[in-house]
Amino acid sequence: MVWKIAIIDDERQVLQGMKRAIPWDELEAEWVGEAMNGVDGLNMIRTTQPDIVITDIYMPLMNGLDMIEQLRKEEFPGKIIILSGYSDFEHARQALRYNVSDYVSKPISMPTLKVILNKIIQELMDVEERRMKQGELEYKLMLYEPFIEKEWVRSAVVGTLESANQTEQILPQPYRFWSNTNHAVIGIELVRDERVRKFSVSDWNLYRFAVSNIVYELARKVFPSVEYTELHSTRAVLIIHPESDNNEYTHTAMKDLSIQIIESVASYLKLMSRVGSGSIKSDWTQIPDSTEEAFRAIDMRQLRVIPPFEFYVYQREAATEEEQVALFPVKFSYELANAMKAVQKTKAQQLVADYIGELESQAGIRSEYVQMLGSELWGIISYCLYEAGHVLDDLFTNDQIAKEIKDLIQPDQLQKWLSEKISIICDSRQWKGSSKHRQVVDFITHYIHEHYAEDLTLAILSDKVFISRNHLSIIFKNMTGETFNTYLTRVRIEKARELLLERNMLVYEVAESVGYKNFPYFSLLFKKMTGMNPTDLIKL
Known part of the structure; x- marks a missing residue:
C-alpha cells in the first residue's frame, strides 16, 4: 500500500524543501498535494483524502488549527503533524484536543522528520491490518451465515439452544415470525434396508439432498412457511407453521402431506420411509417437544392412520411406562x-x-x-x-x-x-484430527447444495474456507470418497432429474437452471449419470 502525504505551509521554500527531502520510496509514500493557506489546504485535503497531513499553524486566510478543527468536524480520519515556527503551550494543547499525531517546532532536521513519519506510517499499517482482519472476519461471518443459520434451526428443533438464546430478541431475522405463529413437527426416517446399507457416503449425501428437495417442494404447496433440517444418519425434521387456528384442519393437512412424502420418496428414489407427526405448539420454544413426539410416534409405531403407509401420530396415553423412558430421544x-x-x-x-x-x-x-x-x-x-x-x-x-x-x-x-x-x-488413529476436516467438508457440501447453479470451482471454494486448493481436494476426496467435480456433477444432475420429472420446464431451461450453458455437454453428463437421455425422462 502507498501512503498519501499532503503538505501545507505558507513558505514555498519549506514546501519545496520537504518535497525534495522526504524519502518517498523508502517510506512507500507519495506526495498528493500542497497548499499555502488553510482554505486551500482544506479544499485540497477534501479532494485528495491523504493519509498524513503536514501543516504549519500561522497561515493566511485560515490558520492551521482552525483548518484541523474543521477537518475533525468532518470526521477526517488521517494523521496530522503540526510543523510550526512557534513553540506555544496553548497551541500544543489545542493540537492535542484535535488528535494531532505530533507537534514539532521548526526548523526540523530530515532525520527527525523521517523518524516521525516512520512512526506514524507504522501506526497506519497497524490500523489497516486490524481493518483487514475485521473485514476478513465479517466476510467469514457473511459466508458462513447460512451454514450457522441452519445449525441454529437444528438446535432449536432438537432443544440444544442455550436458555439465554430462547427469547424473541435472540431469534435470527428470518425466524422472527416464529414468535407470532403456531408450530408442529413432522419427523421423517428413511428405512435402513439392505439397499440403503450399501450406499457409499457420497451416495448417501446425494439421496438426502434429493429427499430435502422433495419434502420442500411438497410442503410449500401446503404450508407457506416451513423449514427442513437433517438430524443424523436417516432422520430429518420438517417444521411447519400453520396459519389457521383450526387444529383439525392442520392435522388433516399434515396427514395428507406426510402420505405424499412417503409416496414421492418411494416413487422417485425407491426409498422406504416412516413419518411421524408431533402435536401443535403455540410457543416456538416447545418445538423440541413436538420433535420428540414425532419420533416417539415412529419408534413406538403409534396410531398408524392409513395402514398401507407408515405414518404415525403420537399419543402419550398409548405409551407404556417403559416406553415413556425417552426411547431413542x-x-x-x-x-x-x-x-x-x-x-x-x-x-x-x-x-x-x-x-x-x-x-x-x-x-x-x-x-x-x-x-x-x-x-x-x-x-x-x-x-x-x-x-x-x-x-x-x-x-x-x-x-x-x-x-x-x-x-x-x-x-x-x-x-x-x-x-x-x-x-x-x-x-483410534483413524479418527484423530479428522473433525476439523469434517467441518470443512460439511460446509463445502452444504454450499454446493445451495449454489449448484453457480460457476463453482474448487479454487473458488478453497478461498472461502482458507485452505489451499490441492489440500482441499485431498480432504474432500478422503471424506466423501469422490472428487469435488464428480460430487458437484451428481448434485446438479439429481436436481435436473427432479426438475425434468416436474415437467414445468424445457430441457435446455433445466440445463441452464442447474449450471450448464452447454446443452450437449449437459445431455452427455445426464446420460452418463442416469443411463438415459434427459429427453427420454420427460416421456416416461
Missing part, C-alpha cells in the same frame, strides 16, 4: 452423534452416562429393552460415523457387536459397554 441422539463426529470422547461418554443414569431410575427395565437400546445406540454411533466418512468394520465386526449386545442384561452393563466402544473409536 432426539436431543440425546443428536448430541451423541455430534460428539462422536467431533471425536469428543469425554462428552460422548458423559452423555451416555447421563442417559443411562436416567434409565436406571426407572423400575423394572427388562433385559430385552436394554438390548434393544444397545442396538439403537450402536446404530446412532455407527451411522453418524459412516455419515462422516468412517466405517467401523476395521474395528468391530457385526457378529461381534451382535454377540456382545445379547450379553447385556442391566443398564449399567450397557453404559460400560458403550463407554469402552467410544474409547476404542475415539482413540
Whole structure:
C-alpha cells in the first residue's frame, strides 16, 4: 500500500524543501498535494483524502488549527503533524484536543522528520491490518451465515439452544415470525434396508439432498412457511407453521402431506420411509417437544392412520411406562452423534452416562429393552460415523457387536459397554484430527447444495474456507470418497432429474437452471449419470 502525504505551509521554500527531502520510496509514500493557506489546504485535503497531513499553524486566510478543527468536524480520519515556527503551550494543547499525531517546532532536521513519519506510517499499517482482519472476519461471518443459520434451526428443533438464546430478541431475522405463529413437527426416517446399507457416503449425501428437495417442494404447496433440517444418519425434521387456528384442519393437512412424502420418496428414489407427526405448539420454544413426539410416534409405531403407509401420530396415553423412558430421544441422539463426529470422547461418554443414569431410575427395565437400546445406540454411533466418512468394520465386526449386545442384561452393563466402544473409536488413529476436516467438508457440501447453479470451482471454494486448493481436494476426496467435480456433477444432475420429472420446464431451461450453458455437454453428463437421455425422462 502507498501512503498519501499532503503538505501545507505558507513558505514555498519549506514546501519545496520537504518535497525534495522526504524519502518517498523508502517510506512507500507519495506526495498528493500542497497548499499555502488553510482554505486551500482544506479544499485540497477534501479532494485528495491523504493519509498524513503536514501543516504549519500561522497561515493566511485560515490558520492551521482552525483548518484541523474543521477537518475533525468532518470526521477526517488521517494523521496530522503540526510543523510550526512557534513553540506555544496553548497551541500544543489545542493540537492535542484535535488528535494531532505530533507537534514539532521548526526548523526540523530530515532525520527527525523521517523518524516521525516512520512512526506514524507504522501506526497506519497497524490500523489497516486490524481493518483487514475485521473485514476478513465479517466476510467469514457473511459466508458462513447460512451454514450457522441452519445449525441454529437444528438446535432449536432438537432443544440444544442455550436458555439465554430462547427469547424473541435472540431469534435470527428470518425466524422472527416464529414468535407470532403456531408450530408442529413432522419427523421423517428413511428405512435402513439392505439397499440403503450399501450406499457409499457420497451416495448417501446425494439421496438426502434429493429427499430435502422433495419434502420442500411438497410442503410449500401446503404450508407457506416451513423449514427442513437433517438430524443424523436417516432422520430429518420438517417444521411447519400453520396459519389457521383450526387444529383439525392442520392435522388433516399434515396427514395428507406426510402420505405424499412417503409416496414421492418411494416413487422417485425407491426409498422406504416412516413419518411421524408431533402435536401443535403455540410457543416456538416447545418445538423440541413436538420433535420428540414425532419420533416417539415412529419408534413406538403409534396410531398408524392409513395402514398401507407408515405414518404415525403420537399419543402419550398409548405409551407404556417403559416406553415413556425417552426411547431413542432426539436431543440425546443428536448430541451423541455430534460428539462422536467431533471425536469428543469425554462428552460422548458423559452423555451416555447421563442417559443411562436416567434409565436406571426407572423400575423394572427388562433385559430385552436394554438390548434393544444397545442396538439403537450402536446404530446412532455407527451411522453418524459412516455419515462422516468412517466405517467401523476395521474395528468391530457385526457378529461381534451382535454377540456382545445379547450379553447385556442391566443398564449399567450397557453404559460400560458403550463407554469402552467410544474409547476404542475415539482413540483410534483413524479418527484423530479428522473433525476439523469434517467441518470443512460439511460446509463445502452444504454450499454446493445451495449454489449448484453457480460457476463453482474448487479454487473458488478453497478461498472461502482458507485452505489451499490441492489440500482441499485431498480432504474432500478422503471424506466423501469422490472428487469435488464428480460430487458437484451428481448434485446438479439429481436436481435436473427432479426438475425434468416436474415437467414445468424445457430441457435446455433445466440445463441452464442447474449450471450448464452447454446443452450437449449437459445431455452427455445426464446420460452418463442416469443411463438415459434427459429427453427420454420427460416421456416416461
